[in-house]
Amino acid sequence: MEVGLTHIYCGNGKGKTTTAFGLAMRAAGRSKKILIAQFLKNNDSGERNSAALLRNITLLPCPENIKFTFDMNDQEKKDMAVYCKGLLDRAFFMAEQDAYDMLILDEVLPAVDSGIIERQTLVDLIINKPSTMELILTGRCEDKSLYNYADYVSEINDIKHPYSNGITARIGIEK
Numbered sequence: 001m002e003v004g005l006t007h008i009y010c011g012n013g014k015g016k017t018t019t020a021f022g023l024a025m026r027a028a029g030r031s032k033k034i035l036i037a038q039f040l041k042n043n044d045s046g047e048r049n050s051a052a053l054l055r056n057i058t059l060l061p062c063p064e065n066i067k068f069t070f071d072m073n074d075q076e077k078k079d080m081a082v083y084c085k086g087l088l089d090r091a092f093f094m095a096e097q098d099a100y101d102m103l104i105l106d107e108v109l110p111a112v113d114s115g116i117i118e119r120q121t122l123v124d125l126i127i128n129k130p131s132t133m134e135l136i137l138t139g140r141c142e143d144k145s146l147y148n149y150a151d152y153v154s155e156i157n158d159i160k161h162p163y164s165n166g167i168t169a170r171i172g173i174e175k
């Protein structure tokens with residue numbers, strides 16, 4: 001049995017979520033079983049629509065509507081913390097129970113940075129993950145201490161992004 005490693009894709013440049021879904025596509029092409037959970041996102045994206053077409057990728061559902069964390073009041077943050085903890089626990093439970101080869105936790109790192117997910121909760125899950133399962137964590141994060149728990153760490157730098165020229169998110173490219 002091969003050992004499963006942990007990846008972090010972070011930084012302010014474009015390419016974290018698309019890297020994670022690219023890995024899912026590559027692994028699916030080798031008959032691996034992939035489980036994807038996305039945090040603080042809704043169900044509406046091109047990458048989810050595509051992943052749903054591949055039979056060995058399983059997507060855990062997202063809420064229909066989601067606010068930015070800085071727009072949430074205290075109660076909404078508490079409710080979201082409970083929701084995200086439930087999603088995280090469900091993802092690791094399913095991954096172990098159903099012997100997934102790869103678990104992707106997209107945007108889990110900003111959820112830790114904003115205090116929605118407790119850092120130690122995620123650390124414990126990383127340390128105790130199934131030994132053969134590949135684990136992928138993505139998102140912008142200030143907390144570099146999580147790098148200690150990963151085997152691959154890629155910071156994607158924002159050298160240029162057309163957003164600064166007023167080009168907003170385009171369907172099929174950003175969403």
Ligand code: ATP
Nearest residue numbers: 012013014015016017018019140158161163169174
């Ligand atoms: P992608 O989903 O395209 O791989 P990402 O996961 O690296 O992007 P996020 O931090 O999740 O980027 O950003 C959410 C949205 O903002 C995405 O639509 C993304 O394309 C876009 N984005 C990424 N980097 C930048 C940037 N430097 N400036 C403006 N928008 C960005």
Ligand code: MG
Nearest residue numbers: 016017107139
């Ligand atoms: Mg992303």
